[in-house]
Amino acid sequence: MNILVAATSxxxxxxxxxxxxxxxxxxVKPGSSAALFALGTAxxxxxxxxxxxxxxxxxxxxxxxxxxxxxxxxxFQSLALLVSSGASLPAGATPKLWANVIRNTLEIAINAWALLSAKASTFFMGNRPNQSSEADGSAAAQL
Known part of the structure; x- marks a missing residue:
């Protein structure tokens, strides 16, 4: 999910x-500093x-x-635009901005849930691809 969203950005x-x-x-075109920041974070x-x-x-x-x-x-960008612009936003922009705020909050929650869960801990504690272990029954352990 992260890779696809950031690659789209x-x-x-x-x-x-x-x-x-x-x-x-x-x-609409970003300046050089905004483009570097957007490309850097993505x-x-x-x-x-x-x-x-x-x-x-x-x-x-x-x-x-x-x-x-x-x-x-x-x-934050969507929320700041909602707060600062208020009633001066074009018709239909407010629900879209709220949808962006909610979607980005959900993206953060999904990442936190996925990375802080017990299954994630087990995954990250497991053998790394470049490591061998005697307990895994690999050919190196049997020699």
């Missing part, structure tokens, strides 16, 4: 930066998620931090 920022489409207003989420799948030491904590940063910023 990377693709969207790259499209906005590289597109020569005249229908995209310049005000990239951090992708890399930490891949490392967590590979059971790299401390990667689950990196992944949790990356999810908090990535989804927290997205949720």
């Amino acid at each position: 990377v693709a969207a920022v790259a499209f906005l930066l590289l597109s020569s489409n005249q229908n995209i207003p310049e005000s 990239g951090f989420l992708v890399v930490s998620s891949v490392l967590a799948l590979l059971r790299v030491k401390f990667s689950r904590w990196l992944m949790l931090a990356a999810a908090l940063i990535f989804f927290g910023i997205l949720g």
Whole structure:
């Protein structure tokens, strides 16, 4: 889930930066610092998620931090726009912004649940792919 959402974010920022489409207003295109920040947070989420799948030491904590940063910023942006704009928002924007806040809160909750559960602890405590153990019955242990 994290990899797909963050990769979509990377693709969207790259499209906005590289597109020569005249229908995209310049005000929508991110500046260099905003683009670097968006690509950095999304990239951090992708890399930490891949490392967590590979059971790299401390990667689950990196992944949790990356999810908090990535989804927290997205949720905060929507909430800040709701609070600051109030009644001046276009019709139909308020429910969409609330949906973004709720979705990003759920993304954080899902990551916390998945990474802090007992099954996750068992997964991360298990043998790493590059380690061999005498208890696992591998060919190296039998020699």
